[in-house]
Amino acid sequence: KDILEANRRAAVEMSERLREHSVKSYDFMGSIGSGKTTIIEKLVEMLKKKNIKAAAVVGDVAGDDDYRRIKAHGIQVENVNTGKECHLDCHLIEHAIEHIDLDEVDVLFIENVGNLVCPADFPLGTEKRIVIISTTEGDDIIRKHPVIFTIADIAVLNKVDIAEYVDVDVNVMVGDYRRIKPHGKLTLTDAKHDVGLDELIDALEIL
Amino acid sequence: KDILEANRRAAVEMSERLREHSVKSYDFMGSIGSGKTTIIEKLVEMLKKKNIKAAAVVGDVAGDDDYRRIKAHGIQVENVNTGKECHLDCHLIEHAIEHIDLDEVDVLFIENVGNLVCPADFPLGTEKRIVIISTTEGDDIIRKHPVIFTIADIAVLNKVDIAEYVDVDVNVMVGDYRRIKPHGKLTLTDAKHDVGLDELIDALEIL
Numbered sequence: 005k006d007i008l009e010a011n012r013r014a015a016v017e018m019s020e021r022l023r024e025h026s027v028k029s030y031d032f033m034g035s036i037g038s039g040k041t042t043i044i045e046k047l048v049e050m051l052k053k054k055n056i057k058a059a060a061v062v063g064d065v066a067g068d069d070d071y072r073r074i075k076a077h078g079i080q081v082e083n084v085n086t087g088k089e090c091h092l093d094c095h096l097i098e099h100a101i102e103h104i105d106l107d108e109v110d111v112l113f114i115e116n117v118g119n120l121v122c123p124a125d126f127p128l129g130t131e132k133r134i135v136i137i138s139t140t141e142g143d144d145i146i147r148k149h150p151v152i153f154t155i156a157d158i159a160v161l162n163k164v165d166i167a168e169y170v171d172v173d174v175n176v177m178v179g180d181y182r183r184i185k186p187h188g189k190l191t192l193t194d195a196k197h198d199v200g201l202d203e204l205i206d207a208l209e210i211l
Numbered sequence: 212k213d214i215l216e217a218n219r220r221a222a223v224e225m226s227e228r229l230r231e232h233s234v235k236s237y238d239f240m241g242s243i244g245s246g247k248t249t250i251i252e253k254l255v256e257m258l259k260k261k262n263i264k265a266a267a268v269v270g271d272v273a274g275d276d277d278y279r280r281i282k283a284h285g286i287q288v289e290n291v292n293t294g295k296e297c298h299l300d301c302h303l304i305e306h307a308i309e310h311i312d313l314d315e316v317d318v319l320f321i322e323n324v325g326n327l328v329c330p331a332d333f334p335l336g337t338e339k340r341i342v343i344i345s346t347t348e349g350d351d352i353i354r355k356h357p358v359i360f361t362i363a364d365i366a367v368l369n370k371v372d373i374a375e376y377v378d379v380d381v382n383v384m385v386g387d388y389r390r391i392k393p394h395g396k397l398t399l400t401d402a403k404h405d406v407g408l409d410e411l412i413d414a415l416e417i418l
């Protein structure tokens with residue numbers, strides 16, 4: 005309980021700090037392999053075309069795979085390895101952004117550790133919280149994880165291009181989401197083929 | 212630390228209890244939506260044909276979707292909702308098997324909560340621990356989660372039928388697994404189309 009309270013206080017401070025630098029920030033939570041890095045890579049390139057400077061903090065249990073993929077886009081990025089922890093917390097973000105020049109940044113993307121349970125309890129002080137899932141995980145995944153879909157401002161259902169190969173009915177998932185969060189925003193994407201990403205940028209209210 | 216020690220002791224007792232009843236037991240860990248329930252459903256039917264009686268304990272954060280899918284196969288099954296916890300522990304299993312008649316059971320399948328981090332720290336007293344992932348999560352997923360692939364006796368890479376649709380090279384994943392666990396058993400499956408399941412039954416040493 006004390007851990008959650010301390011994290012909440014840190015998140016309030018983080019949000020003020022990011023506002024002082026006029027940085028819009030987004031926490032991308034989601035299941036393992038749902039397409040978080042792919043979506044961030046695509047958004048970074050779309051924003052470059054509009055002269056908007058992005059930076060990223062990438063959380064993973066181990067390794068720097070996601071870090072290297074995002075670094076290749078020529079933006080500031082920090083890698084955070086969480087080891088035994090299955091979520092990022094605000095304290096880790098505080099350390100990560102010490103190495104980022106916030107005056108050179110308009111938008112900060114944080115990629116959380118793949119997990120649909122614990123990240124819900126650890127706000128990071130970002131402007132919006134997003135949860136990204138994909139069709140390939142089965143069409144019951146939304147109703148099985150009500151908490152994270154309730155606390156997230158935006159939900160993204162990715163890989164709609166291959167739903168038929170896993171016998172998934174996208175409408176079932178949309179219905180489950182509506183029941184859990186009637187006024188929430190659910191965006192359907194196929195990040196591989198650049199489908200739905202304009203809607204996502206709109207929903208994020210970056211521009 | 213005390214939690215892990217208490218769980219370890221409970222696991223030793225559980226393993227003795229299952230042995231007393233000559234029940235072979237398996238802990239199916241894995242990522243969300245990797246195909247854990249699908250694989251258990253298929254194995255249950257394969258064992259029925261050989262007159263081997265299976266039972267199951269199914270762990271999910273919320274809901275009874277998986278429970279209903281397995282119950283439909285006419286076997287004893289117990290549902291465990293973990294709420295805020297992202298893994299099963301042995302204490303939960305002790306309660307669940309109170310409702311199962313172990314004298315009527317040859318094989319016990321436990322489906323863990325979808326997560327590649329915490330379940331590694333909580334052995335359940337089963338004969339073998341299995342980790343199930345799928346191609347659709349990306350080909351970096353094994354090297355990103357070295358601990359669970361080290362502690363699991365068997366790894367299953369499922370959904371090999373659709374690897375090409377997510378630009379995944381199965382050989383990369385096999386190579387990563389070999390580096391982490393040179394003498395481990397990795398089985399490639401397409402559970403939807405009954406591919407690789409005989410090899411899995413062999414690897415589990417059920418018969």
Ligand SMILES: Nc1nc2c(ncn2[C@@H]2O[C@H](COP(=O)(O)OP(=O)(O)OP(=O)(O)O)[C@@H](O)[C@H]2O)c(=O)[nH]1
Binds near residue numbers: 070117347355377
């Ligand atoms: N067909 C298809 N494949 C996709 C799509 N989005 C991502 N992929 C593939 O899905 C796999 C996982 O994508 P990532 O972007 O690495 O997913 P992630 O959520 O960042 O994964 P982790 O950080 O490991 O949890 C990769 O093989 C991608 O090529 C999509 O919309 N359609």
Ligand SMILES: Nc1nc2c(ncn2[C@@H]2O[C@H](COP(=O)(O)OP(=O)(O)OP(=O)(O)O)[C@@H](O)[C@H]2O)c(=O)[nH]1
Binds near residue numbers: 140244
């Ligand atoms: N194409 C294909 N689809 C599969 C395969 N195995 C499972 N699926 C599909 O993948 C989705 C998820 O399967 P489940 O068996 O529910 O996965 P799970 O690991 O039990 O999921 P959770 O319990 O929610 O973590 C479903 O839509 C299945 O139809 C496979 O080998 N190939």
Ligand SMILES: [Mg+2]
Binds near residue numbers: 040041042070115
């Ligand atoms: Mg990623």
Ligand SMILES: [Mg+2]
Binds near residue numbers: 247248249277322
């Ligand atoms: Mg399941």
Ligand SMILES: [Zn+2]
Binds near residue numbers: 090119121297329
């Ligand atoms: Zn957790």
Ligand SMILES: [Zn+2]
Binds near residue numbers: 122328
């Ligand atoms: Zn965890």
